Amino acid sequence: MDEQYVLPLVDISLLNSMNAEDRQQVANKLNQACKDVGFLYIRGEQFQPELFSNLLKVTQSYFSQPLEKKMQNYIGQSLNHSGYVPVGEEQFTESSIDLKEAYDINYDYQGAALKFPLLGPTQWPEDTAFKQHVLSYYQHLKAIGQQIFQAIAVALNLDEHHFDAYISHAPSQLRLLHYPFNPAAQDAEGIGAHTDYECFTLLLPTAPGLQVLSKQGEWIDIPLLKNTLVMNIGDMMEILSNGRWLATKHRVKKVQQERYSFPLFFSCDYDYVIQPVIPNEQPRYPALKSGEHLFNQTAQIFSYLKKKVASGEIVLQNARPLSSFGMPENPMEPK
Structure with a gap:
């Protein structure tokens, strides 16, 4: 490092090199950084x-x-989990309500109708510039993410194009996150501790607040670095790498300044089976299923989906508890 x-x-x-x-x-x-x-x-x-x-300009305008x-x-009125997310809609734990609002943009799938709940046309506001x-x-x-998938394949000793066929219609989500100005902010959480569910995340924040859990069990503040993005490993890549790379818990603490973040x-x-891909290794x-895991985790956090689960309108199949991946917050405890 x-x-x-x-x-x-x-x-x-x-x-970008041909070499x-x-x-x-x-x-x-x-590989070294992820490991x-x-x-x-x-x-x-x-x-x-x-x-x-x-x-940033159209996001600021929208949230104003x-x-x-x-x-x-x-x-909650969309068919593919896209649209405006008000403050308090998400809750990672019973004692933690995320103090942010968001607009969620899914892969804007325009093809033939699919039965998958996270695929379909994105719900857009009536704002041409925003869209x-x-x-x-x-x-x-x-x-850029497709390039990174190819680099990941090489890092895992696979053919460089191993993932190409499995990411053509991926429900990869862009979130426009807004943390309002909060003069009374202390060190409480703006987003509760969690791992990301997917393979990896590329994040652009406008202000500090992100904290990462170290392997020693300490929360570390992550400062902004000009002209960079933050990348992190998620649940699916922990499985694909057979535990070589662990999903890393992170959270956002409340800060006074207004903050935007774009992961x-x-x-x-959706239907790709996530399983260890390391050659000649015993799977751990x-x-x-990719989309099933993504939807299951989402349905355990969003209020409108929790209500549908509680009423029996939605039945989750093979759901894993939240925070099933990554290091425990206390490294002395089992996962």
């Missing part, structure tokens, strides 16, 4: 800062509207 930074920093520019050795070099650095920490900074010539600037206006696109700039950022980061969660196709994890 570079001593100048709290997290390892990996430059992914060479993933396989250059791409292998990036894969080696990703050692599970969280890292990434930067590269691929990133277009102007797309982030446009995203009255609550009544935003609730016209409430996520244009949010989609531009989503598609830009999605292309894009990269998953595999049972297999699970």
Whole structure:
């Protein structure tokens, strides 16, 4: 780890190279960072800062509207879990309510009707600029994520294109998160401690607040680093890597300043079976279905889905408890 930074920093520019050795070099650095920490900074010539600037402007404009206006696109009225998420809708634990609002953008699937609950046309507000700039950022980061999937394959001693066929219609979600100005903020949680459910996340925050649980069981503040994103490993990649890389618990503490955060969660196709892929290793994890796990975890957090589960309208199949992956908060305790 570079001593100048709290997290390892990996430059992914060479993933654009036609030289396989250059791409292998990036894969080696990703492997080390994911194995050692599970969280890292990434930067590269691929990133277009102007797309982030446009995203931030339309997001600020959207969240400045009255609550009544935003609730016209409430996520609970969508068929594929997209739309506006009011403060208090999400709850990771009984004692913790997330003090943020959000707008969730799913993979805007326009193909033939599917039975999967996380795929379909995104619910968009009636704002052309919002849709244009949010989609531009989503598609830009999605292309970079595909490069990272290829580097991950190399890091795991697989063919570079191993994952290509399994991410063509992935329900990868972009969240536009807004933490309002809070002059009374203390060190309480703005988002409760959790691991991400998917393979990996690429995050752009505008202010501090992110904390990561170290392997020593300590919460570490993650400062902003100019012209970088934060990347972290999720549940699915812990399984795929057969535990070589652990999903890392993280949380967001309440801060006084207004804060925006833009995570894009990269998953595999809904019906792809997540199981260890390391060649010549005995699997340490049972297999699970990608979309099923993603929906099960989501349904344990969002109020509108919890109500449907409680009423029997939704029946979860093979649901794992929240925080089933990653290190325990007390490293002396079993997972």
